[in-house]
Amino acid sequence: MGDRLALHAAGLVKSFGGRRAVDGVDLSVPSNMIYGVLGPNGAGKTTTLRMLLGIIDPDQGDRTVLGCQQPRDAGDRIGYLPEERGLYPAMKAREAIAFMGALRGLPWQLGRSRGAEMMEAAGLGHVVDEKIRKLSKGMAQLVQLLGSLVHQPDLLVLDEPFSGLDPVNQERLEKIVFAERDRGATVLFSTHVMAHAQRLCDRLAIINRGRRRFEGTVDDARSTLPMRAHLVPRDPDGVQTLLPPDAVEAAGGGFDFTVPPEGIEPVLARVIEGGHGVAGLSVERPSLHDAFVSIVGQDGREMHR
Ligand SMILES: Nc1ncnc2c1ncn2[C@@H]1O[C@H](COP(=O)(O)OP(=O)(O)OP(=O)(O)O)[C@@H](O)[C@H]1O
Numbered sequence: 001m002g003d004r005l006a007l008h009a010a011g012l013v014k015s016f017g018g019r020r021a022v023d024g025v026d027l028s029v030p031s032n033m034i035y036g037v038l039g040p041n042g043a044g045k046t047t048t049l050r051m052l053l054g055i056i057d058p059d060q061g062d063r064t065v066l067g068c069q070q071p072r073d074a075g076d077r078i079g080y081l082p083e084e085r086g087l088y089p090a091m092k093a094r095e096a097i098a099f100m101g102a103l104r105g106l107p108w109q110l111g112r113s114r115g116a117e118m119m120e121a122a123g124l125g126h127v128v129d130e131k132i133r134k135l136s137k138g139m140a141q142l143v144q145l146l147g148s149l150v151h152q153p154d155l156l157v158l159d160e161p162f163s164g165l166d167p168v169n170q171e172r173l174e175k176i177v178f179a180e181r182d183r184g185a186t187v188l189f190s191t192h193v194m195a196h197a198q199r200l201c202d203r204l205a206i207i208n209r210g211r212r213r214f215e216g217t218v219d220d221a222r223s224t225l226p227m228r229a230h231l232v233p234r235d236p237d238g239v240q241t242l243l244p245p246d247a248v249e250a251a252g253g254g255f256d257f258t259v260p261p262e263g264i265e266p267v268l269a270r271v272i273e274g275g276h277g278v279a280g281l282s283v284e285r286p287s288l289h290d291a292f293v294s295i296v297g298q299d300g301r302e303m304h305r
Contacts, residue, residue: 004067006031006155006186007052012061014047021047023210024061029188029203031154034181036197036204037190040296044210045190046083049159052188053080066154076105079153081145083160089133093119093143096132100147111150118146121179122172138169145173149180156180158189162196174200194289208296218288225286225294227259231267234277242270259283 007029014022022044029035039045050056052063054071066074087096097118098111106114116128122142132140141164149156158177162170177200180187191197197204198218206214206221214221232254233239240247240255244267247257260267264283271278286294 004031005029005064006033007063007065007188009048009052009063010061012048012051012058012063014044014051014056014058020210022051022058025207025210025212027052027205027212029186031186032181032184033202034177034187034189034200036201037188037207038192038194038197038204038292039190039207040192043207045207046159048207049157049188049190053078053157074155076151077154079104079148079151079156081148081156081158081161085137085141085144085164087132087140087144087147089131091132092129093124093132093135094128096143097147097150100144101150104151104153106151114150115146118150119143122146122176124172138165141165142169142172142176145176149176149185152183152185154185156185156187158187160191161189162191162193170196194287194292198288206292206295214291214295221288221291221295222285224291226261227264228284228286229257229259229264229267230280230282230284231255231257231271231278232280233271234279235275237276239271239274239276242274242276243267254280 005028007027009025009027012022012025013020025044025048037045037048051058052065052071063071065071066077068074091099094112094115097115098108101111101114102108119125119128124139124142127135127139132143135143145158145161161173165173174196177187177189201218203217204221205212230250231243232252236253240249243255244257244260247255250256268278
């Protein structure tokens with residue numbers, strides 16, 4: 001796919017019962033990237049993904065998926081893990097994977113052998129021939145994920161793939177997502193868990209109340225907020241008047257505050273010249289979680305003005 005976009009959407013709108021679930025979302029996803037669609041519950045993520053996949057049609061707007069105006073024309077080159085999970089309980093794990101591959105045109109035997117290899121690589125080799133009903137919920141979910149990518153799609157769309165997984169299976173899933181990008185696929189996934197998004201995403205969009213509120217890299221998102229400092233003076237008595245106004249005393253005589261635009265140095269100079277000394281200092285970038293809360297929170301404030 002070279003430098004082309006794997007997916008492009010402009011002005012997507014979808015209403016249910018007169019209420020706009022998606023209200024003019026634009027999305028451009030470059031090929032061979034891991035792209036996150038982030039947003040709180042009810043933001044419109046699933047509705048957006050369904051429109052991109054052609055499962056539902058938008059009321060307004062256009063989308064191009066893997067070069068096709070009609071997403072269904074790209075069907076066999078797409079893998080999809082829907083928010084609703086479910087496999088046939090009587091099928092063996094590798095057969096469930098082969099079955100899903102066959103639905104996307106993959107020969108059955110190839111699906112069976114790839115299914116076993118993929119399960120082995122994901123740390124699930126011991127349950128290759130186990131029936132789905134015998135697997136834990138998390139393992140069954142990973143099997144379903146492997147089924148969605150056994151035909152080696154160019155675009156993999158995962159709706160809340162981490163929900164319901166324990167930390168071990170979450171890590172397995174993260175490895176699979178990275179491996180898919182290394183294979184050359186584009187991975188689009190939705191989540192409201194920022195830790196995964198911070199580790200995985202090459203780019204991301206934050207959606208809230210049916211609209212896109214942010215687009216960029218994880219670094220871009222984190223840079224929307226100033227740095228935070230934690231300073232521990234040797235003598236905390238009266239030091240607070242020398243610190244930025246939002247400084248709050250944390251445990252152990254240390255103070256947390258936002259680094260002012262002029263930097264941390266003038267603050268340090270005041271503290272040292274004031275005779276308080278510096279026993280400890282850390283300056284940290286805000287996390288994606290902080291940026292997300294700020295972007296989504298601002299949105300709420302704007303809505304209530
Ligand atoms: N088929 C439908 N009929 C009626 N309302 C719907 C339908 N699908 C979604 N909605 C509504 O549209 C809004 C957006 O839902 P959507 O599932 O797209 O959000 P989401 O960001 O995926 O949320 P979550 O993280 O909770 O899954 C919600 O208010 C939801 O109730």
